[in-house]
Amino acid sequence: MDFSFGPADTAFRQQARAWLAEHTGVQPRDWERELGRGGWIGIGWPEPAYGNRTATLTQQIVWAEEYARAAAPARTGHIGENLLAPTLLTHGTPEQKARFLPPIARGEELWCQGYSEPGAGSDLAGIRTTARRDGDTYRITGQKIWTSLARDAHWCFVLARTEEGSRRHHGLSFLLVPMDQPGRIEVRPIRQMTGTSEFNEVFFDGARARAEHVVGGEGNGWQVAMSLLALERGVSTLAQQIGFASELEKISALALSNGAAAADPAVRDRLIRQWSELKVMRWNALRTLGSSADAGAPSVAKLLWGRWHQRLGELAMAVQGAAATATPYDWNEAEPYRLDPLQHLFLFTRADTIYGGSDEIQRTIIAERVLGLPREVRVP
Incomplete structure (x- = not known):
């Protein structure tokens, strides 16, 4: 089996390496926007419709390798770019894609993942967070844990139980929830034995999500969530x-x-x-x-x-x-x-x-x- 890269990949590697060498001095808080201006966010998306450039699979590998070798700043936009965006491209409506993909590609909106709960970690089907329909919105109540980047995120995609009395994989929905809801969403950092706090607890107390921000349709959250998890590898x-x-x-x-x-x-x-x-x-x-x-x-x-x-x-x-x-x-x-x-x-x-x-x-x-x-x- 041939694991080598072709001439186009080599040229792409030189381009990526040169750009990273020139720009890695940018302050970390501005880094996502700098990547967006360079078109480097969403290079794995199927078309350059949202301000991104496109790259072949091998060129995506090249970019990932060069990024790691350059010791570039840790990505705060990873969850939006590599998890949510491909999920929207597969399951989202045209309106959802038009609303959320361009800000991700520009590095302007950051995301976190609301999956795990204190009683539902590896066994994700055991989640208890609920989302009840209230007119044109959903009211979300429950707790998520081990939520990376929750303190910095503008949005959270939340797997919640929208069908009362449902069990396991049934009655779940995938909702896009704005994090700027004082009094309705509380983020608490989790201090680890390393002394750092990369992860957080997130408490939802009647937090609101718009009905048009349910991805894949109500009740289809498990299929959408599993599609997203496959992207983590x-x-x-x-x-x-x-x-x-x-x-x-x-x-x-x-x-x-x-x-x-x-x-x-x-x-x-x-x-x-x-x-x-x-x-x-x-x-x-x-x-x-x-x-x-x-x-x-x-x-x-x-x-x-x-x-x-x-x-x-x-x-x-x-x-x-x-x-x-x-x-x-x-x-x-x-x-x-x-x-x-x-x-x-x-x-x-x-x-x-x-x-x-x-x-x-x-x-x-x-x-x-x-x-x-x-x-x-x-x-x-």
Whole structure:
């Protein structure tokens, strides 16, 4: 199988690399708009109708790789561009596309995802948030959790139960909800053991969503939500692997400089194993990207990278040795301690096998949908 890129991809790579080199000094708060002005948001969309440029699948991979290599600012528009926009292109009405896609392409409106709840994480069908029709709007009541970017988002796409008394996959709808509703929407940051707060709880107390902002029609939320989740394993997986490679390179350099690699054959073996497994993950991602033949490919990919990244965090601690347990403490600082990048890596990766679909759920998907094994017995 040929994993190489063609001449057009090489030219596109040079163009992307030059643009990133010229523009990555832009302040992070202005970065999304800068990407929008350059036409770099929505390059995977099927047509340049919303201010975006278009690119082939391989060119999308090139852009993702160059973006990661340039260490460009973290994207705050990822959820709108790569999750909501393709969902609207598939399920949205012409009016919904015209309203929401141009501001995403310009980097002007940011989105967050209202899926998980305290009692419905990996088992998404157990959600309890309700949306009741009230004239030309819906009133939304409930709680979402682990909501990335909720503090910065202008909009949230919310999976809610619109049919009273419905259960599991039935009676759900996919609603587009404005976040600027004081007194009706409250966002609470979740402080993690890393000391950071990337995730949030979101409370809806009669929040309003317009009836014309239901995507796919009332009651069809499960189909729309599943279509969206399939997008989480796309081109961005390859960019993620570039970040993984950078982390592995730093750990390997530390192992050489502090003597851990020379002193411990087990460390050398683990470094080599991490490197070879990362290569296999890349080839597997390239092989399956854009193919719908293997329904279990996204689940397999999640199982591979989640546990791999956890092992990388554990390896980082082994390479650091006793120094991994110490952090600087400044009595004048408000925070009790500050983690170095490898300590942060170790702590954050403990969640890799949970978020984005836990390992247990991925194995169930593979067993039932790919291998055809009997469905798991659910206790009512």
